[in-house]
Amino acid sequence: MLLMFAKAIDNLVPDFVKKPWTNSSNCQRGTGFVTGRLIIIIISAACAGTAATKAAEAGSGLLVMEMESELVETGFSADTLTLTVMATTDVHGRVRAWDYYRNRKEPDYGLSKVATLVDSIRSERDNHLLLDAGDWMQGNPFAEYFARHDEQQRHYPFLSVVDHMNFDAVVLGNHEFNFGLEYLDRQIAMTETPVIGANIYRHATDEPAYTPYIMREFEGIKVAVVGLTTPGSAVWDRRHVEGVLDFGDGLEGAKRFVTQVREEGADVVIILAHTGLDGGTSYEREDLGDENFGRVAGEQVPGVDLLVLGHTHRAVEDVVLEGAGGQPVGVIQPGRWAEYLGVADLKIMRKADGSIKVIGHDTRNYPVSGVPEHPEIVEMTREEHHEVVEFVVEPITHTGDEWSTGFARLQDTPVIDLIQHVQKEETGAQISAAAAFNTSVSFGPGPVTRGDIALLYPYYNTLYKLEVTGEQIRQFLEHTSQYYLTGTDEKGMPQINREWPGFNFDMLAGVEYALDLRRPPGERVTRLKYKGEAVEDEDRFTMAVNSYRAEGGGGFDMLADAEVICTIDRSVSDLILEFLQDTEEIRHEDVYEENWHLIY
Numbered sequence: 175m176l177l178m179f180a181k182a183i184d185n186l187v188p189d190f191v192k193k194p195w196t197n198s199s200n201c202q203r204g205t206g207f208v209t210g211r212l213i214i215i216i217i218s219a220a221c222a223g224t225a226a227t228k229a230a231e232a233g234s235g236l237l238v239m240e241m242e243s244e245l246v247e248t249g250f251s252a253d254t255l256t257l258t259v260m261a262t263t264d265v266h267g268r269v270r271a272w273d274y275y276r277n278r279k280e281p282d283y284g285l286s287k288v289a290t291l292v293d294s295i296r297s298e299r300d301n302h303l304l305l306d307a308g309d310w311m312q313g314n315p316f317a318e319y320f321a322r323h324d325e326q327q328r329h330y331p332f333l334s335v336v337d338h339m340n341f342d343a344v345v346l347g348n349h350e351f352n353f354g355l356e357y358l359d360r361q362i363a364m365t366e367t368p369v370i371g372a373n374i375y376r377h378a379t380d381e382p383a384y385t386p387y388i389m390r391e392f393e394g395i396k397v398a399v400v401g402l403t404t405p406g407s408a409v410w411d412r413r414h415v416e417g418v419l420d421f422g423d424g425l426e427g428a429k430r431f432v433t434q435v436r437e438e439g440a441d442v443v444i445i446l447a448h449t450g451l452d453g454g455t456s457y458e459r460e461d462l463g464d465e466n467f468g469r470v471a472g473e474q475v476p477g478v479d480l481l482v483l484g485h486t487h488r489a490v491e492d493v494v495l496e497g498a499g500g501q502p503v504g505v506i507q508p509g510r511w512a513e514y515l516g517v518a519d520l521k522i523m524r525k526a527d528g529s530i531k532v533i534g535h536d537t538r539n540y541p542v543s544g545v546p547e548h549p550e551i552v553e554m555t556r557e558e559h560h561e562v563v564e565f566v567v568e569p570i571t572h573t574g575d576e577w578s579t580g581f582a583r584l585q586d587t588p589v590i591d592l593i594q595h596v597q598k599e600e601t602g603a604q605i606s607a608a609a610a611f612n613t614s615v616s617f618g619p620g621p622v623t624r625g626d627i628a629l630l631y632p633y634y635n636t637l638y639k640l641e642v643t644g645e646q647i648r649q650f651l652e653h654t655s656q657y658y659l660t661g662t663d664e665k666g667m668p669q670i671n672r673e674w675p676g677f678n679f680d681m682l683a684g685v686e687y688a689l690d691l692r693r694p695p696g697e698r699v700t701r702l703k704y705k706g707e708a709v710e711d712e713d714r715f716t717m718a719v720n721s722y723r724a725e726g727g728g729g730f731d732m733l734a735d736a737e738v739i740c741t742i743d744r745s746v747s748d749l750i751l752e753f754l755q756d757t758e759e760i761r762h763e764d765v766y767e768e769n770w771h772l773i774y
Contacts, residue, residue: 196763218610251332253524255393258296258302259444259515260287261508263484265306266313266349267334270559271547275629282543285332286555289339291515291540300369301392304339304386307484308347308448310404310662311358315566315628321353323565331558333365335551341387345401346371347448347484351411352634355418368402373427375420383419384506386431395442395522395530398435402427402447402471405462405484406576408728413636413743422639423463424449428478429489430473436477441530443477449507450486451493456678458731467665469495472503479532480518483507489514493536504535514539551617566628569621571754575762576618579630582610583657583679584668588766589615593631593682593746595765596753600742601639604704605647605684622754631747640736645711647685648699649732654680654697655689658772662691668774679729683769685709690773694772700773720746 179652232620250435262285271284296302308330308773316704320330330601344367350358362369362384372386374610387400424447432443445598455466464470464608468483476498483505490507498504508516577589593608611633642650657679659669670689688701702709716739723730742749754760 176257194404195752196214201707204600208454213587221504227549233773240569241469247251255301255395255522255524256299256443257294257397257442257520257522258299259305259480259482259504259506259516259518259520260292260302261305261307261446261482261518262514263307263448263482263508263516263657264309264313264360264487264508264510265512266309267317268314269316270552270555271542272316272559272563274365274562275381275625276447277625279566283513284542284546284547285335285339287552288512288515288543289335291542291553292339292550295515302359302651303390303397303399305342305442305444305446305482306344307446307482308343308345309349309484310336310347311361312349312352312634313511314632315625316559316562318628319565321329321357327360329364330361331555336556338550341367341403343368343399343722345369345446345448345484346384346403347409348404348407349518351407351414351619352605354414370399371403371575372400372431373402373405373422373424375422377418377420379420380422387435389435389440395446395524395712396440397442397764398432398438398440399444399597400428400435401433402431402445402449402467404449404465404467406457408462409457409459410722412705412725413721413741421462424467425470425474428467428475432475432477433714442479442520442532444480445471445475445478445480446482447471448484449479451483451490451507453486454673456729457726458729458734459726468505472497472505474712478503480506480520482537484519489539491516491539493537494535499509500534501536501708505721506535506537506538506539512542514541516540530538538654540612557627566625567623569623571622571757571760572620573618573622573758573760577618577762579613579615582613583676583680584680586766586768586770588762589630591683591765591767592760593750594681596750597637597713597718597720597746598638598684599753600749601718601740602685603639603714604618605642605715606681607650607680607682608720608724609677609680613676618744621640622654622760623639624751625752627747627754631745631750633720633722633747635722635746636744637742637746637749638719638721638724640717640719640733640739641739642717642733643711644702644709644713644715645719646732646736647682647709647715648659648679648702648711650730651682651687651689651702652696653730654678655691656695658689658691660691660694662774664774670771675728678730679728680723681770683767684715686769688771688773692774735770 245362268283269285271280273280292641312530368388370385374383376383390397402424408421450469451468453466453467472481472495487510488545489509492506495503506515507520516539582590595605657669657674663669686703689698690700
């Protein structure tokens, strides 16, 4: 009888929640999960105070609950509510579904596509929140244009769209500080949506510099959203925040503010955090907490019901942690670049005595691939979109060669030497360090555009000139060599260490060296020379590195004590553009000098 009733109810379920927007096999799960979720609510209403049933997961990630113990032994009534929490994260300027690097439509990303999904869900759900887990200020030519080239100093379109979409809150990520506090504060002042960050304090105080949390109420149930961010901004954007802001330990911030909102009457607590569920810490600072504290916050902080995470660009769904005291804690992390809308349905029940408990978590990421852009978002950003397109397609020089990063981490290549050449010329350093941030860059023969260089060097890094020893150079190379595992694969090629980000594999120009990947890290530098002479530990050199590396990014702690000779407070990408603008044609031989190789 119950099964027949469930099938009848399933026929009434809207199509949106019965199936995803895409038919890709890695995303679709069918329609059974909706029926399973409805059965739980039906049972809770029909069986309160009677013999109960165990509800099964039905393929959705819904936490399995024993309804008898929940309803009878603890005295729950049949009063239930579903709160739908929608989320984006690490949008990095992807407001429109457009690839500004290559000047073409982007089918798989875009906040304008997310907006279409949001409208659909809101039309079906009465109680909902819309949140963003950080890194929205920087990350593509669209975002950078409004931070650095907009003479009108307009409201950053991402934040205008966030206001238009009625987000409930956005949290501060580490990239929000890339363009300085003046720009950030001006943008926040123009924004109606709460911008939160509880563990960011005014220097030398425990006073939050930004709104720490928000409170919302749904049918008498109070929901708090506590904002937290990775402490790494104290390292990566030290030049902007030092002496002004302090970044507290995320776990300690969670304990403090979850306790505070519970004391203020919150029935349900969501942590909105720019941090990963798991992952290491890429900086060496004993006074800072972990970079990725999501799991420990969920498992060790009493009173947390849901984690909405970001930072690591991973898509996480169908994860339920065991929180402090044994309560379930759901997790949602919707990837990057607005490729997904994360949706977490919290099943909330009210006891007969009026107390509240979350009894179920259903977390899923809906891909935007195949979803149309929202016409209102397209229209409101039309002018800004065309302005940025015109800017990035502007040719800055010409080349008769092909420049590619396809094999840049396997062998010395002209395109990386272009970066090295500019860094050495600008600083006068003997040695330069640079990475291939993206192995899909290719331009030429033909015009070279701003978009080409933005793809080659997408980060807003400035430039440092350091004094280093021969020993530090050797340690630097041993450290960076951990991008590769020891030995080769079945095809005889080097094996990549998937735990080591590609942007932390730096190559050096100005010295000749070889890395023997047949050896373990720490023993791989088998040749290291400067102008034909072996480099000794006590030798001293000048070295050009970007600000991320000089300030501790990537765990290159051998540079921590290096003397800073000078800094150039301009982005490396701008320096490359200026170099190219001064040339009628750029050729490989203008910058390329083979000086390193791998042995495997």
